[in-house]
Amino acid sequence: MARDSLIRHYAYLVRVVVGRLVPGGKSRxxxxxxxxxxxAGLIRAVDTYDPTREVKFETYATANIRGAVLEAIRNEDFLPRSIRDRLRAxxxxxxxxxxxxxxxxxDTxxxxxxxxxxxHVGRLRIAAVASKVGSLDDTTNSSEGDSLRFGDMVADPSVDLDRELQDNEVREALIAALSxxxxxxxxxVGLYYKENITFLEIGKVLGISESRAYQxxxxxxxxLRQRFRPMLMAA
Structure with a gap:
């Protein structure tokens, strides 16, 4: 099965894992x-799975998905729901x-x-970009070389991050944070988001393992989230 087809086929596991970790969607x-x-965890599982080991792919993928979701909860739980509601508005x-x-x-x-x-709109733009770092607007390369958007895999479209980055103030804030x-x-970050190459390829470029590149x-x-935190809170 082609890489992108494999990702689409097992995308349902993501909803299952999130549903178990956050019953009824009750989360900040x-x-x-x-x-x-x-x-993102599922894609990592697809890219790193070793079929020679006596572990079913579903088991391996579920563990990777669970780890990625728990990491997201640890990293992002500082953001109050009131601010997230404001960003959605x-x-x-x-x-x-x-x-x-x-x-x-x-802005006017x-x-x-x-x-x-x-x-205030300017602050919201920056906060919106900060809150989307690493979310559904990230993309990966399919086996056919096409750009595959995470949100499209689960039929849940989100705001186009590129449109937000067209704002000079937002772009400058992000560049400053990256520096x-x-x-x-x-x-x-540059290779993954700008050049749109996989963690396996990034590892080869830097002379490190794929898992280290992912880390x-x-x-x-x-x-980046911690650096943008004051902007998020000010929104």
Whole structure:
């Protein structure tokens, strides 16, 4: 079975694991974000599974998914639900305004839509980007070379992160945060998100194992979330 087909086939395991860890969706975190983390764990399982070992793939994948979701809970649980609700309202307003006017909304138009200041909209943009780092808008390469979006695998579309990054203030804030990462973590993030290559390929480039590349990626995302935390709280 092709890599992307395998991922799609076992995507249901992610919902099963998230459902067990967060019964009834009762969590301070957005369940969709947990699903995104679980999909990342599934992809890692597909890429690292050794069929010569006497372990069923479903068992191996479930363990990887569970680990990824638990890590997401540990890393992101600092964000109050009230702020997540505010960010979702911002996303909805952005999409609704764009649909109405036929183009991306300016800060002025979003401020009018939400009844807040333009400065507050700027903070919301930055917070929205920070909260989406490592979520459903991440992509991976399929075996045919196509870009495969995590959110599409579970039929749960999210806001286009690239559209948010078009805002200069947001881009500058993200670049500044990336510049504070240790060199290896910065390289891993750049290769994974900008060059869109797999952790296996990143490992070969850096002369490290695939699992180490995955670990560096997780460390980088944790640092970025912590650095963006004041912006999230200010939103």
């Amino acid at each position: 975190l957005d369940v969709d974000d947990l699903v995104g983390s679980g999909i 911002f996303d909805r307003a952005s999409l609704a305004t764009e649909a109405r006017i036929g183009r991306p909304a300016t 138009e979003l401020a009018d839509e939400l009844g807040v200041s333009e400065e 504070h990462l240790p060199e290896r973590e910065r390289v891993v 560096l990626h997780g460390q980088a995302l944790s640092r």
